[in-house]
Amino acid sequence: MPAPRVTEGRVDDRRTAGRRSGDRRAGQSVPPATVARLPGYLRALEATASQGAVLTSSDELAARAGVTPAQLRKDLSFLGSYGRRGVGYDVGHLREQITVVLGLADVRRVIVVGVGNLGHALANYAGIAERGFALVGLVDADPAVVGSTVAGLVVEPADDLRGVVSRTGATIAVLTTPAAVAQQVCDELVAAGVVGILTFAPGALRVPPHVDVRAVDVASELQILAFHDRARSADGGAS
Amino acid sequence: MPAPRVTEGRVDDRRTAGRRSGDRRAGQSVPPATVARLPGYLRALEATASQGAVLTSSDELAARAGVTPAQLRKDLSFLGSYGRRGVGYDVGHLREQITVVLGLADVRRVIVVGVGNLGHALANYAGIAERGFALVGLVDADPAVVGSTVAGLVVEPADDLRGVVSRTGATIAVLTTPAAVAQQVCDELVAAGVVGILTFAPGALRVPPHVDVRAVDVASELQILAFHDRARSADGGAS
DNA sequence: TAGATTGTTAATCGATTAACAATC
DNA sequence: TAGATTGTTAATCGATTAACAATC
Structure with a gap:
């Protein structure tokens, strides 16, 4: 498993700090249309992960989720910068991030x-x-x-x-x-x-x-x- | 039953002619967001009708459907001019119009x-x-x-x-x-x-x-x- | 370095809202 | 006529798209 460049929980973006509680900024700043698509991205990531892939791209993920790559990148940009230019997205890491943003970390x-x-x-x-x-x-x-x-x-x-x-x-x-x-x-x-x-x-x-x-x-x-x-x-x- | 001012089937609006078939203009010009709300308006009209009302207003109908009166009027304006200024909408007539637009006239x-x-x-x-x-x-x-x-x-x-x-x-x-x-x-x-x-x-x-x-x-x-x-x-x- | 792919910007598009003239 | 309510306009808002500079 490749070490993601960005340590988990690290505050690496001004919009979505790593704080789990007390942070309402994500809730306020993620547009509703984006929130509504996040479950689809999560599903697409799970399908990708189940095939053993560790890295994915906005092209691949968007195709699976049924949106355009531009829209996927735009949506993810509201959550933070979780990809690497020239490389793509770490499947497991992105999955965790979306899970946390959606509030699925707790039952x-x-x-x-x-x-x-x-x-x-x-x-x-x-x-x-x-x-x-x-x-x-x-x-x-x-x-x-x-x-x-x-x-x-x-x-x-x-x-x-x-x-x-x-x-x-x-x-x-x-x-x-x-x-x-x-x-x-x-x-x-x-x-x-x-x-x-x-x-x-x-x-x-x-x-x-x-x-x-x-x-x-x-x-x-x-x-x-x-x-x-x-x-x-x-x-x-x-x- | 009050005679509606506009005879049914009459071509009274440039966007939605009364023709049942061969007319694709309505299908092309009604915005998707409006189409998605029409079933709600139809339901609201049915509830109004079941209480015996013959006339209704954008205020009443909008409250029932859970939208603003402005949005309701805007939406209905895409279908044609089926209300009467100063008076309101004929419940039965509007219901028929929406039924036809939604394609529910045929099974x-x-x-x-x-x-x-x-x-x-x-x-x-x-x-x-x-x-x-x-x-x-x-x-x-x-x-x-x-x-x-x-x-x-x-x-x-x-x-x-x-x-x-x-x-x-x-x-x-x-x-x-x-x-x-x-x-x-x-x-x-x-x-x-x-x-x-x-x-x-x-x-x-x-x-x-x-x-x-x-x-x-x-x-x-x-x-x-x-x-x-x-x-x-x-x-x-x-x- | 060269190629790849993100994150962001700017432009476009569509939807909503508010106000009011038209008109019943 | 006076009051009421629509249908429409214009302004605002939010979402999508396309292009590309940043950067891995």
């Missing part, structure tokens, strides 16, 4: 609220545990589901949502309840201290500014695909 | 490839049928799953993916296979004539320019939430 505790078909599938989704998240609780309102074991956890009643959050220390919640109750459940999650919510319920959620919401809406995605399908078929097979 | 045929936990949940997802999509096929590579009935359809073998696409006339596919085979399945879908793919498999898919891909990556979403969680906890409870 984040996740609960799933709503254990229907989708919640069940997500609770069993291997990607959650594989990527440094700990599934620590399952909650559902249906008495027929409460008490059953899913993904190694006993489903707890929605009544006790607050208790589950505080006992488990969950900071992130996956929301798969019906749309009709999503806002109410969301409010309870926020009151209980959750700061990140991944919702699969259609419709906008209102949250205070310190809470982050990511929404996945399957029906919306299909509708967006329909738009392009229409635009395409509208030319009557021309082209 | 789009959808297949699900990969009937594991997630594929199973999505096949049973009511939102698909409710929003003008027809689930017309299920495909899986696992012999233990092939032949079983899910959501009223018999799961067909992955060998016959092309046949399923051509027999059903599916133009949109939902992809929930393991990441390792996603690109290969994607290639087959494209070869069979699918033009829209909603993938839940992590990793970038390479497709020709005429094919549209929307990617939902649950692990990435959680990692993005972790970034903000970190940025928040990094200030040591300050603020």
Whole structure:
């Protein structure tokens, strides 16, 4: 393993000092569009590493991640200078840096609220545990589901949502309840201290500014695909 | 029902003529960011309609959709002039317009490839049928799953993916296979004539320019939430 | 040294916001 | 008419792209 020129943890860039805590500058200065692409870069790095490569280039990594090399370099430049001109990037080192920036150095505790078909599938989704998240609780309102074991956890009643959050220390919640109750459940999650919510319920959620919401809406995605399908078929097979 | 001032189908705006087919201008001129918000507006309109309202305003609609009134009006302006100054928007009329623009006036045929936990949940997802999509096929590579009935359809073998696409006339596919085979399945879908793919498999898919891909990556979403969680906890409870 | 590849700069592009004239 | 609300304009902001100097 080649010694990286830059010692780990060394303060080598004015934007992203090596301090793990107390440093909010990275959080403030990495553009949202860049943050959203970092998980893809991390995945690409893992694929590269699994093939035994120690060095990689912006060309290779960008191809794997499905972006342009220019965009990849620009994105990485917000994190610091972790490559070497004329050489490329150290796979393991860059991987660690992105892991730290994304906040994956510590385990984040996740609960799933709503254990229907989708919640069940997500609770069993291997990607959650594989990527440094700990599934620590399952909650559902249906008495027929409460008490059953899913993904190694006993489903707890929605009544006790607050208790589950505080006992488990969950900071992130996956929301798969019906749309009709999503806002109410969301409010309870926020009151209980959750700061990140991944919702699969259609419709906008209102949250205070310190809470982050990511929404996945399957029906919306299909509708967006329909738009392009229409635009395409509208030319009557021309082209 | 109040007669809308603008007759349906009338060519009343230079950008979006009323022609249903042969008109590619809307597809070319509506910005992607706007297209991505249209499903949310449609949902907001449906909620408004279900409460019996016939008229609405950009203020009300924007609040429901979780955007600013200025953004809503700007977005709608790309579709045409469907409101009335001083009055607001006719709920039913606007709903129809957005439905047409999104290509939901015709039923789009959808297949699900990969009937594991997630594929199973999505096949049973009511939102698909409710929003003008027809689930017309299920495909899986696992012999233990092939032949079983899910959501009223018999799961067909992955060998016959092309046949399923051509027999059903599916133009949109939902992809929930393991990441390792996603690109290969994607290639087959494209070869069979699918033009829209909603993938839940992590990793970038390479497709020709005429094919549209929307990617939902649950692990990435959680990692993005972790970034903000970190940025928040990094200030040591300050603020 | 010569070749390679990063990190950064500047230009372009697209999206958002705010304000207001048009007009119902 | 007076009040209300749209549709549009212009300004701002953020993201992407391309090119290249820095430097390994």
